Amino acid sequence: xxxxxxxxxxxxxxxxxxxxxxxxxxxxxxxxxxxxxxxxxxxxxxxxxxxxxxxxxxxxxxxxxxxxxxxxxxxxxxxxxxxxxxxxxxxxxxxxxxxxxxxxxxxxxxxxxxxxxxxxxxxxxxxxxxxxxxxxxxxxxxxxxxxxxxxxxxxxxxxxxxxxxxxxxxxxxxxxxxxxxxxxxxxxxxxxxxxxxxxxxxxxxxxxxxx
Amino acid sequence: xxxxxxxxxxxxxxxxxxxxxxxxxxxxxxxxxxxxxxxxxxxxxxxxxxxxxxxxxxxxxxxxxxxxxxxxxxxxxxxxxxxxxxxxxxxxxxxxxxxxxxxxxxxxxxxxxxxxxxxxxxxxxxxxxxxxxxxxxxxxxxxxxxxxxxxxxxxxxxxxxxxxxxxxxxxxxxxxxxxxxxxxxxxxxxxxxxxxxxxxxxxxxxxxxxxxxxxxxxxxxxxxxxxxxxxxxxxxxxxxxxxxxxxxxxxxxxxxxxxxxxxxxxxxxxxxxxxxxxxxxxxxxxxxxxxxxxxxxxxxxxxxxxxxxxxxxxxxxxxxxxxxxxxxxxxxxxxxxxxxxxxxxxxxxxxxxxxxxxxxxxxxxxxxxxxxxxxxxxxxxxxxxxxxxxxxxxxxxxxxxxxxxxx
Numbered sequence: 001x002x003x004x005x006x007x008x009x010x011x012x013x014x015x016x017x018x019x020x021x022x023x024x025x026x027x028x029x030x031x032x033x034x035x036x037x038x039x040x041x042x043x044x045x046x047x048x049x050x051x052x053x054x055x056x057x058x059x060x061x062x063x064x065x066x067x068x069x070x071x072x073x074x075x076x077x078x079x080x081x082x083x084x085x086x087x088x089x090x091x092x093x094x095x096x097x098x099x100x101x102x103x104x105x106x107x108x109x110x111x112x113x114x115x116x117x118x119x120x121x122x123x124x125x126x127x128x129x130x131x132x133x134x135x136x137x138x139x140x141x142x143x144x145x146x147x148x149x150x151x152x153x154x155x156x157x158x159x160x161x162x163x164x165x166x167x168x169x170x171x172x173x174x175x176x177x178x179x180x181x182x183x184x185x186x187x188x189x190x191x192x193x194x195x196x197x198x199x200x201x202x203x204x205x206x207x208x209x210x211x
Numbered sequence: 212x213x214x215x216x217x218x219x220x221x222x223x224x225x226x227x228x229x230x231x232x233x234x235x236x237x238x239x240x241x242x243x244x245x246x247x248x249x250x251x252x253x254x255x256x257x258x259x260x261x262x263x264x265x266x267x268x269x270x271x272x273x274x275x276x277x278x279x280x281x282x283x284x285x286x287x288x289x290x291x292x293x294x295x296x297x298x299x300x301x302x303x304x305x306x307x308x309x310x311x312x313x314x315x316x317x318x319x320x321x322x323x324x325x326x327x328x329x330x331x332x333x334x335x336x337x338x339x340x341x342x343x344x345x346x347x348x349x350x351x352x353x354x355x356x357x358x359x360x361x362x363x364x365x366x367x368x369x370x371x372x373x374x375x376x377x378x379x380x381x382x383x384x385x386x387x388x389x390x391x392x393x394x395x396x397x398x399x400x401x402x403x404x405x406x407x408x409x410x411x412x413x414x415x416x417x418x419x420x421x422x423x424x425x426x427x428x429x430x431x432x433x434x435x436x437x438x439x440x441x442x443x444x445x446x447x448x449x450x451x452x453x454x455x456x457x458x459x460x461x462x463x464x465x466x467x468x469x470x471x472x473x474x475x476x477x478x479x480x481x482x483x484x485x486x487x488x489x490x491x492x493x494x495x496x497x498x499x500x501x502x503x504x505x506x507x508x509x510x511x512x513x514x515x516x517x518x519x520x521x522x523x524x525x526x527x528x529x530x531x532x533x534x535x536x537x538x539x540x541x542x543x544x545x546x547x548x549x550x551x552x553x554x555x556x557x558x559x560x561x562x563x564x565x566x567x568x569x570x571x572x573x574x575x576x577x578x579x580x581x582x583x584x585x586x587x588x589x590x591x592x593x594x595x596x597x598x599x600x601x602x603x604x605x606x607x608x609x610x611x612x613x614x615x616x617x618x
Contacts, residue, residue, distance in 0.1 A: 066329060067503020085504060087403040190505065191498045193403070194370050194478060197437055 005196045007203060010053045010060040010069040012078070016184050017054060019094045020073050026210040049199065058082055061187070070192035071200060076182045077161055081122045087193050090186035090204055093211055099125060099179035102168055103150050103157035109176045116156040119149030126159045129179050147171050222324055222332025232549055234335065234537045238317055240363050241337045241531065244356065245315040250339055253314050255296035257321070261286035263295050266518040268489045277321050277332075289321035293336055294489075294512070294528055301342045302519035310524075311344035317533075331534050338509070338530030342516060346525050350493050350511065351467055353527045357497055357507050358472045364506060364536045365499035366543070369476055371507070373465060373495045374483030377457045378432060385425040388415060396429075401484050403433040428454070436480035439465070445481055464493065489515045495529065501539035507531045552581035554602045557591040561608035569606055569613065592616070 011017045021034045024045065033043045034052060043052045053069055057078040063069040065084045072086075075095055079088060099122070103109055109116070117138040120126045130137045142149055147167055149155040161182060162168065162175060186207070188200060219225060226234060242252070261278065264271050277289040290296055293316045301312050317337035324330040339356060341349045354373065361369050379400060383393060392415050399408040409430060412420045420426045428448055435441050435448075442462050449455050461479070469477050483494050490510035497507030509529020517523035554573055558566025566582065573580040581600065585591040588605060595603045595618050605614040 062328065065503065088407075089403050089405070091406040188403075189503055191500070191503055194372060194436070194480075194498055195368055195500055 005199050006049050006051055007071060007192075007196060007199050008051045008053060008069045009071040009073070009203075010055050010063045011073050012057045012060050012075065012184075013054050016057075016073055016075060016095050019184065020092070023092070023207055023210055027206045050203070061086070064187050064189050067189045067191055070189055070196060071203070072187045073184055074187060076180075076185055077122065077125075079185060079187070080180065081124050083124075085190065087188045087190055088185050089188055089193075090208065092184040092186060092207070095182070095184035097161050097163040097182045099159060099182060100162040100175045101129070101157055101159055101177045101179060102147075102162065102173050102175045105172050105174045109157050117154070118157055118159055119146050119155040120159040121146060122159060125179070129159065147173060220332070221326055222330060224331075224333075229549060230537070230541060233540050234533065237363070237533055237537055237540070238335075238337060241360055241533075242315075242317060244359050244363070245337075245339055248313075248352075248356065250313045250315040253297060253300060253316050254318060255290065255293065255300065255316065257289055257319065258287050259290050259296060261288050263299055264288055264291060268512075268515050268518050275323050277323050291322055292320050293318060293338065293530065294340060294515070297340050297528075298342065298515050298526070299519055301340075302516060306520065310342065311349070312342040313339065313344075314342070315339040333534075335533040335537075336530040337533050338528060340526060340528035342526040343524050344527070346492070346511070346527075347464075349525065349527050350464055351471075353509065353529060354464065354468050354493075354495060355471050357495060357509060357529050357531075358468065358476070360531050361476075361497040361499070361507060364497070364531070365501055365539065368500040370478050370498045371468075371472070371476060371495060372436075372478045372480050372483075372498065373461065373468070373493060374480045375457055375461050375493050376483060376485045376490050376510070377492060378454055378481050379429075379484045381452075381454050381457070382425050382429050382432070386416065386423065386429065387419065397484050397486065400429070400433050400482055401486055403482060405430060405433055408433070424452070428452075433482035435482060436478065438475070438478055439469075441479050441481065461493070485510075488512075493527070497531070499536070499539060501543060502535050504535070505532075506535050506539075550579075550599050550601075552579040552598075552600050554578050554580045554604055555583050555591060555595045555598075555600045556580060556604045556606065557583040557585065557588055558606040559588070559608060562606045566606040569604070573604075592618070 011020050021031050025031045029045045029048050031045065037043055041054055045052065053063065055063060057074055060072040060074040061078060061082050061084050064072040064086050073092065077099065101109065115136050115138060117140060118126050119140045119142045121142060123139045123141050126139050140149065140155055146158045146160045150157060150173065151171060157176065159179060165175065168174060186204060193200060264276065271291050276291050279287050281287055297314055297316055305312055315338065320334050320336050322332055322334065324332055339353065341353060358371050361371055383396070388396060395411060396408065399411060412426055412430065416423070416426060431448055435445050442458065445458055449458055465477065465479055485494065488510070489512045491513045492511035494510035496505040499506055507529055511527045513525045514523050516526055556566055556570050570580050570582045583591040583594065585594055592603055601618055603616040603618055605616065
């Protein structure tokens with residue numbers, strides 16, 4: 001009885017979506033709808049009992065937390081920033097990058113006793129990182145290219161996602177310190193995990209086998 | 212100054228008509244279950260001293276409580292749960308009464324949640340506490356009551372899940388992990404994050420991780436959930452350790468519960484840990500398919516009473532989240548739209564006394580009857596139509612007989 005239950009899975013739009021769809025294709029699912037999705041937001045994988053929803057990263061967490069989606073694929077950066085009540089059961093290994101503290105090349109960030117200003121898109125992660133160091137800091141939330149802030153003199157440094165470091169280098173910035181590792185994770189609603197255990201475990205083990 | 216006089220604070224809401232009805236009905240169903248089993252109701256104040264919720268066993272974080280001060284500047288909170296106040300009563304006004312105490316309580320609790328996340332700050336809870344009862348009997352009773360409550364909450368798929376935080380606690384005691392690290396480990400176990408748990412243990416335990424039987428158990432713990440098939444798996448893993456005893460006790464409780472209830476609704480999760488709760492032994496949660504988080508949560512809290520009396524006492528309890536359950540019922544349209552009244556009575560200016568008497572007469576015959584507050588008969592007719600009232604009765608000084616109009 002349990003195995004017939006449909007699983008609704010929320011994918012983070014963009015790169016994680018593409019990587020996950022490729023993974024589904026390797027499993028042998030019919031991903032034609034996912035590849036030619038047009039403007040539709042709810043898609044089906046025929047014959048698999050899986051429904052796919054496309055959403056922005058933070059919304060993936062919201063949908064899974066409320067149980068309107070059973071499973072989600074979302075970056076660790078979003079999980080760390082937003083938190084929430086769900087199971088994080090699996091590291092997909094793709095979408096790899098790192099959080100780093102960066103600033104102008106050659107400067108010593110920790111020098112002096114003045115309160116430092118940090119520009120970031122991730123205020124919660126930033127707060128926690130410096131709280132663990134018992135440092136008071138001013139956080140300025142930036143929506144776009146965070147790298148601008150230290151260049152214009154708005155902040156002493158930034159906390160942001162670093163992949164290759166090219167953007168930093170081209171703007172005369174460097175990584176001072178790594179904060180944490182990021183990759184795509186599978187999250188599951190706690191009630192779905194219990195009520196749809198078999199279906200979810202089957203899906204996850206199929207995904208694991210293809211990695 | 213900006214005025215907020217037209218809205219309610221975030222996380223709170225007004226309940227209207229059907230919402231009230233479903234809420235009250237559900238509340239009554241639970242009240243019936245509890246009173247018919249010999250439980251006595253208590254009501255505690257919404258305002259409590261901060262100290263009641265801030266003790267050795269359980270500290271609520273500052274962020275999750277609504278706080279204010281009294282006239283003397285002492286810190287008060289809106290109660291974030293009902294168990295602590297009930298235990299406070301047990302330790303004070305009821306300390307000389309016959310134990311075990313069986314109490315229940317149906318009231319709002321208040322939590323300061325992150326905003327814009329669609330969570331309720333005012334949550335209606337209904338639940339029981341058994342204080343001072345023998346463990347095995349109390350466990351079975353609390354669980355079977357929880358199962359009964361759960362069955363009344365949903366017409367769909369439900370699960371009552373049991374676990375015991377002793378498994379985690381016994382394992383962690385055998386591993387060389389600092390207090391700070393333990394909090395991280397605990398939250399990783401709680402979120403079933405086995406991949407990061409492996410990495411984390413590798414880092415803090417080094418070679419011990421590979422060789423330690425207990426590290427192996429800890430890593431497997433989050434995956435040990437499901438039906439009866441979990442027990443043999445766990446048995447193999449726990450063999451020869453002190454966890455075996457606890458496992459066979461839990462198995463016994465599980466089997467008893469399966470015999471009492473429909474057994475496919477009872478499941479087990481050995482990876483349940485106590486994140487910030489006061490639980491000391493068996494813990495359980497209830498799930499319904501219509502709601503994305505647990506709707507029942509409870510467990511054994513043998514060290515909580517000691518915070519108030521200096522002497523520990525076995526205790527167990529649970530609470531059902533009525534706000535969530537009612538929400539789920541309403542969303543499923545599992546309710547009937549209620550009509551306000553069967554009959555509207557309109558009396559003209561000279562017949563008010565006659566009209567009022569006529570109303571009482573109809574009411575005593577069992578009709579829901581509304582006395583019209585409109586000033587004219589046409590107005591009353593329009594009002595009845597708009598309100599969905601099927602009959603309009605006219606009392607006038609000109610006619611001896613009551614004029615009955617079907618709408």
